[in-house]
Amino acid sequence: MCYSWKQLLINCETLNKFCGRIxxxxxxxxxxxxxxxxxxxxxxGPNASKKFKGDVxxxxxxxxxxxxxxxxxxxxxxxxxxxxxxxxxxxxxKQKDGSPITVQVKYRLxxxxxxxxxxxxxxxxxxxxxxxxxxxxxxxxxxTTGQELHWKTIANFSGEIKCISRDASYGCLRxxxxxxxxxxxxxxxxxxxxxxxxxxxxxxxxxxx
Numbered sequence: 652m653c654y655s656w657k658q659l660l661i662n663c664e665t666l667n668k669f670c671g672r673i674x675x676x677x678x679x680x681x682x683x684x685x686x687x688x689x690x691x692x693x694x695x696g697p698n699a700s701k702k703f704k705g706d707v708x709x710x711x712x713x714x715x716x717x718x719x720x721x722x723x724x725x726x727x728x729x730x731x732x733x734x735x736x737x738x739x740x741x742x743x744x745k746q747k748d749g750s751p752i753t754v755q756v757k758y759r760l761x762x763x764x765x766x767x768x769x770x771x772x773x774x775x776x777x778x779x780x781x782x783x784x785x786x787x788x789x790x791x792x793x794x795t796t797g798q799e800l801h802w803k804t805i806a807n808f809s810g811e812i813k814c815i816s817r818d819a820s821y822g823c824l825r826x827x828x829x830x831x832x833x834x835x836x837x838x839x840x841x842x843x844x845x846x847x848x849x850x851x852x853x854x855x856x857x858x859x860x
Contacts, residue, residue, distance in 0.1 A: 656856035659707065665843045666817060670796055677703050708758040709741060712794045714852055715841065716754065724823040724836055727752055727792065739774030743783050752790055753779040759797035761817055766801040776808065789813045789822055796838070
């Protein structure tokens, strides 16, 4: 085993520290031989590293959503994780008015600007509309450690997408400009220094009783 939740979460109170630990252990996993001591043994190298990062960040995002059912900035309750890979949707739930909302979670470098092609957001949009009947303003949510969405991608989604990234957000604050910066709302403002969030994370993963 190349990591444990304790190694990732003990004395962790900020997003940057959490992501730094994910990156560090992802390197170890990518260097571990393909054997049963590595839970990602069926993969190797960059593929194992990438899957590990995505898996851990999806657990982070799921907890964040479940702790915030009445927070309009996130706007998801009755959340369900999608267990099938490559559908373009990682989870789904309901908005405050009962209409469907879908979620995609992307672990990316802090300075990456996400676009439809590299991040496969087109599949996310199609699956959201055709399978989950999620449509309309703010009906799909992207949570990412990347920098932000490319402006062309935002335009192509015609207001349907809202995004929470490491240092910014888009479409999450009513009455504010569509794009907001760290001082208003971002992943970091949500979790940095939040004893409730990090202690609950540690409890849910068995780090503390």
